Structure formats: structure tokens, C-alpha cells
Amino acid sequence: MALSDLYSNVQILLRWVHVLAGIIWIGHLYFFNFVNVPFQGKIAPDVKKAVNPELLPRALFWFRWGAMFTFVIGLVLFTQLYMYQGGGHFGPTSLFHDEQGLTSRAVWILGGMVLGTIMWFNVWFIIWPAQQKIIRGVRDGKPADPALPKRALMASRLNAYLSGPMLFGMLAASHYGGMNLATAVVAIVLGLAVIWHFIGISPKAGSSI
Numbered sequence: 001m002a003l004s005d006l007y008s009n010v011q012i013l014l015r016w017v018h019v020l021a022g023i024i025w026i027g028h029l030y031f032f033n034f035v036n037v038p039f040q041g042k043i044a045p046d047v048k049k050a051v052n053p054e055l056l057p058r059a060l061f062w063f064r065w066g067a068m069f070t071f072v073i074g075l076v077l078f079t080q081l082y083m084y085q086g087g088g089h090f091g092p093t094s095l096f097h098d099e100q101g102l103t104s105r106a107v108w109i110l111g112g113m114v115l116g117t118i119m120w121f122n123v124w125f126i127i128w129p130a131q132q133k134i135i136r137g138v139r140d141g142k143p144a145d146p147a148l149p150k151r152a153l154m155a156s157r158l159n160a161y162l163s164g165p166m167l168f169g170m171l172a173a174s175h176y177g178g179m180n181l182a183t184a185v186v187a188i189v190l191g192l193a194v195i196w197h198f199i200g201i202s203p204k205a206g207s208s209i
């Protein structure tokens with residue numbers, strides 16, 4: 001590999017930005033689910049009024065833009081790897097399909113991308129609009145529609161759960177290979193179980209220091 005190998009250099013830069021943005025996004029998702037939800041249950045309304053309009057818009061800024069960059073760069077990376085044949089020609093590559101149909105790599109990444117896209121949609125079209133209204137309500141002392149926090153929490157919880165299998169698919173595409181029903185079930189069960197465990201321990205985690 002040399003610096004003159006444009007295809008590979010573009011690819012490593014795309015991977016790097018994609019994962020960097022993904023960490024920013026999913027890091028904040030875990031902050032909301034594992035730290036902030038239990039924290040909000042412990043503080044008094046006047047503390048909420050002082051803290052939340054300062055804290056949450058900052059966290060939501062990194063959260064939603066992390067999601068957007070991860071998603072867009074992920075689609076560019078997908079195009080380069082699976083849909084670009086070189087020489088200015090686009091179309092499914094040998095990483096995408098072979099004589100037997102879709103490759104295992106393509107199935108892993110498509111699964112991960114479907115979950116990631118649902119998560120991106122939830123961030124931009126459910127969580128962020130609901131949070132804007134909730135924060136404005138707290139700031140102005142006019143509580144927002146009580147259905148909003150519930151809707152935002154459900155979408156956020158769903159995203160936390162989906163992140164487990166989603167990340168498995170991202171990594172398995174180029175680091176695992178084999179894909180069949182058993183490996184898919186392991187990815188889903190393991191991914192969901194880890195997040196379920198973290199959510200379960202989060203009200204107490206770190207509270208006794």
C-alpha cells in the first residue's frame with residue numbers, strides 16, 4: 001500500500017471518519033440510556049430546570065450530528081466497496097455478489113446497515129424533535145405533551161438495543177466472513193443480551209462511590 005493508491009487511501013479515511021462519528025453517536029446514545037435516564041429520575045424539578053437546558057442541547061448536538069456523519073459516510077463507504085467497479089463505472093462488485101448470489105460479507109453489512117438506518121431515522125425524526133419540545137417546555141416552565149418523553153425514551157431504548165446487533169454486522173462484514181442462520185442468531189441474541197444487561201445494571205452502576 002502506498003500513498004499513491006488513491007482507492008485504498010480514500011477507503012481508510014472513510015472508515016476512520018465513519019468509526020469516529022459512530023463512536024460520537026453511540027457514545028452519546030449510551031450516555032443517555034445508561035447514565036442520564038437513571039440520573040433524571042434522581043434529581044429535583046428545580047435542578048432539572050437549571051441543568052437540562054444547558055446539558056441536553058450540548059449532548060444532543062454531538063448525538064444527532066454524529067448520527068448524520070456516520071450514516072452518510074457509511075453510505076459512501078458502501079458505494080465504494082460494493083457498488084464501484086473502478087474507472088468511473090458503478091455497479092455491484094465481487095464483494096457484493098458472486099456465482100452463488102449475495103456474498104456473506106454483503107449480507108452482514110446489509111443487515112447492519114438496515115439496523116443503522118432505522119437508528120438514524122429514530123434520531124432525526126423521533127428523538128430530536130421530541131427533545132426539542134421537551135427542553136423548550138422545561139426552560140419556559142410549560143411542560144410539553146406528556147406523551148413526548150415516553151416516545152423519545154422508547155425510540156432511544158430501541159436504538160440502544162439495535163446497536164448491539166448493528167455493530168456486530170458492521171464488524172463481521174470484513175472481519176468474520178461466514179454468515180448463516182446460526183451466526184445471525186448469535187449476533188442478534190448476543191447483541192441484545194449485552195445491551196439488556198447494561199440497561200439492567202445502569203440505575204445502580206457507579207452510584208455507590
Ligand code: HEM
Nearest residue numbers: 015022023070071074075077078109113116117170173174
Ligand atoms: C447508520 C448507518 C450505517 C451505515 C450505512 C454503515 C455502513 C458501513 C459500511 C459500508 C462499512 C464497511 C463494511 C465492509 O468493510 O465491508 C461499515 C463498517 C463499519 N462500521 Fe458502519 N455503518 C453504519 C452505522 C455504523 C455505526 C453507528 C457504527 C458505530 C460505531 C459503525 C461502525 C462501523 C465499524 C466499526 C465498521 C468496521 C470498520 C472496519 O473494520 O474497517 N457503523 N459501516
